Amino acid sequence: MLDIQKIRADFPILKREVNGKPLVYFDNAATSQKPQQVIDKIVEYYTLYNANIHRGVHALSQEATDLFEASREKVRAFFNIPQAKQVIITSGNTHSINAVASGAHVFVKKDDEVIVSAVEHHSNIVPWQMLCERVGATLKVIPVLDSGELDMKAYEELLNDNTAFVVVNHVSNALGVTNSVEEIIKGAHKHGAMILIDGAQSCGHMKLDMQALDADFYTMSGHKMCGPTGIGILYGKEEALNALPPYQGGGEMIDQVTFEHTTYAGLPHKFEAGTPNIAGGIALGAAVDYLDELGMDNIAAYEHELLIYATEQLKAIEGLKIYGDVANKAAVISFNVTTLHPYDIGTIVDKLGIAVRTGHHCAQPVMERYSIPGTVRASFAFYNTKEEIDIMVQALQRAVSMLS
Template structure:
């Protein structure tokens, strides 16, 4: 991979922060956008903007066509059997809320939902809200010391009452890649519906929903180099078609009268109102951009980067890395003895190094790790080993200040 060329595709990477070159290592929170995505969105607003599925005029038909083609790109990216199984939503959070609100209506008192300890709040709280409403029981599969899923515990907590297993593909706080195919197989043996939170997987891994075998797969555009405010819920056609609408409004109906309204099929049934058209089209451009680089290239480069940064950080005395799974993406969560993550974050920022400090929307995991939070450096394929060096130097500065 030509890293210099890749970096020049991302305009923001050449700016300075605090008078120092920006070292952007907060990709787990959101990723930067390549010129191709930025240009696509400005071009849309400058020349092509129109509402979709509404007009007989040229611009509306063109916008509809582009929106639909973005759906095709997304379907291909995750190897969905059918394009209409790809629903555009606001992001992973809305995707999961759509499932809990709509699919959730078929769950009965006493049914069990199996989550894991490493879930993001977005894959905990919607299930809790549903559980409260319908009298469901939430079970939680534990993790090992390395921050890997405890597969035995996961299997042990599955039973005939388990109606849903919802788990993350990649942990946002630990970087762990979960064995989602095996987890899906185990859950399916018990007849459970399986939802995979793919928010942290899509920027790093090649995802194949058919190979995984899950029922739903959710992810956000902004974490995979696309614009924010848009994301995808993929679901199996049979399930989606049998689910009640999630929100009512325009575009999702066949016929409306005050006596009775009938609804369209998928995907329209779940896309009420004017969607984020420019967002979906921008996301489509991000998919094209990633395809241009190649997922295999990205995976192997990021592996090198992770090994390099992990080794360099491992040598810092007093630094603990949380999450040392065999299989992980470029996320390094760490704490420094006697120094709070927020102080680390502030001092790194003055060196131009952007990381996240805090609980990473994973408070149950933080409680388990017995920390109030961690500092997290999360890498993307446009980061470099030199940037890992800058991170290490900045961490040493933190330690010096607090010595």
């Protein structure tokens, strides 16, 4: 069991007020808040051992390198990744996806097919459109049912011998629905296709095992798992990463450079050109330690409890419609109230100290599927409480009365 009040004390931002009201932070799908333990690591790096890594024999460089690589090992263990060299440190989930898509021409050829789902974030649509345009491949889309779940029968029908790559998110950022990724991965591999799973919305909310999952690539966002912004993770099977060409050229990612020819470094450095976000990488290790101590199963269970409670309370509001109201979902509720614009609702509840996200959530095809301009999205984390949900419900009722 989690001691929620003790946990909340670790997050300094939860003590602040917004518009004279205690902050209720329900925008965790956009970014999670950071515990003091993570913040302290950033300050510690710049205070005690600020130096570039991997390139110096002096003490500061050695210390920074050791701490950065220790974080890589923590990530490896946390997600049950076979080897630390399969943990590529990136600037974020979008960077991770683009690193794969930019080099995926080694897997996708002219007249091949790439399958994406209709519930993807733009960052897991646009890079694959760009790839298809470059190589002359065709982009196919798994449709979404009215429930918000993917049409798995249609997915099976889309798969064929021309399928070269499949890309889907583990959890929809717009709806919170958890996709059947195990089934999707097996289907792709049955047809010899590669597969990438976008784990931006799953990595901080459920226990993940890369070896059991068997995806060829899996991307993660550090700032959505209590780590800093500007840091992400790309996991790949060793043979897939070896086949993938580098995304960027520069320092660190090389073996030998001449004006006639350049050879590349081995994993993971082949994909880590230039000076990384060193402080962010070290602090990501602190975030992993924090989540690991709480236990991902405990986090998932408590967030599901919040989801069930919030869903029941919100359904009591007349005219409120939840999109993606299914059993298998993360602690995200995307909704509208009658014909009221989500932006107007979000603006009013902000005046009452409540942070929710409004708009299309970088998932315009999802909104087009439901013929709506956007939604109000409340997304919960393990440091939220049922009392905060009650405050949000009261604020929504007030907003509805003001706008109706």
